Amino acid sequence: MPNEINFMDLTVLKRIKPDTTVEKFGGLINSSFFDASNALGTLKLKGLVDFTTYVPGQNAISVTEMGKKLIEEADSKEKMPFDQLDLAILTQLSTGKRNLADLSTAVNISSKDLAMHLYKLSEQQYLSADIRNGVMDMSLTEKGFMQAKAGMPQQATQAQPQPQAQQQPKPAVQTQPQQTPAAPKPNPTTAPQPQQGPTPSNTAAAPMAATAQPQAAQQEQMQHPAEDKEIAEMQKQLSSQQVKKPSKTIYYVVAVVVIIIILAALFAKGIL
Structure with a gap:
């Protein structure tokens, strides 16, 4: 066997x-x-x-x-x-x-x-x-x-390969969102010139501008960082002044027209 x-x-x-x-x-x-x-x-x-x-x-x-x-x-x-x-x-x-x-x-x-x-x-x-x-x-x-x-022979220690140097991770590059250029600061010393006379087109565009400008101001405040709040606030005050002035001028023109109509009616009746 x-x-x-x-x-x-x-x-x-x-x-x-x-x-x-x-x-x-x-x-x-x-x-x-x-x-x-x-x-x-x-x-x-x-x-x-x-x-x-x-x-x-x-x-x-x-x-x-x-x-x-x-x-x-x-x-x-x-x-x-x-x-x-x-x-x-x-x-x-x-x-x-x-x-x-x-x-x-x-x-x-x-x-x-x-x-x-x-x-x-x-x-x-x-x-x-x-x-x-x-x-x-x-x-x-x-x-x-x-x-x-x-006795037992000493085993030859095998040379262990040196561990490769760990590659350090590259720092991540943070991309900041592009900021829209800030609007130029208005000169507070120069006041806007009053309009000489209203036209029908100006009277029609005034209410639309009055509603559109507050919305644009809100969007602009959301986009601008904290340091541009002061600029946005000044622009808002300036736009409100520009809206108010044309509205007062319209009232004056309407009052003048009404007075002229009343005077014409009195002349026609022979009162004056």
């Missing part, structure tokens, strides 16, 4: 090449033909390899799909960073546990997980594993021994 795979199986599986045969495999693992056959038979029972027999000829060895997936998984685990379990394995090896059975008992994890971590440590040069006469022997390298004494 795949869960029963150990580091010995993974190491033997990695030694198999496309042109490897059963008869010559013992030389690849420093073992006799009998020990090599036992190792290959174990891989065959676990479904990792298969044999092809040629008569006459040598027996070829091929890795099955399960064996290829196991190698791919080991290669992916080999690129992982150093962790606490790796440190525990190195610590146990530094105490003198050289064979796989003693190390499995000391670490007490599944054989497949132990095989993956041992393969990673071997590929990263923390330990060396040798097979001789069908027995695996493991020892620490200098790098592995120093790491076991130093």
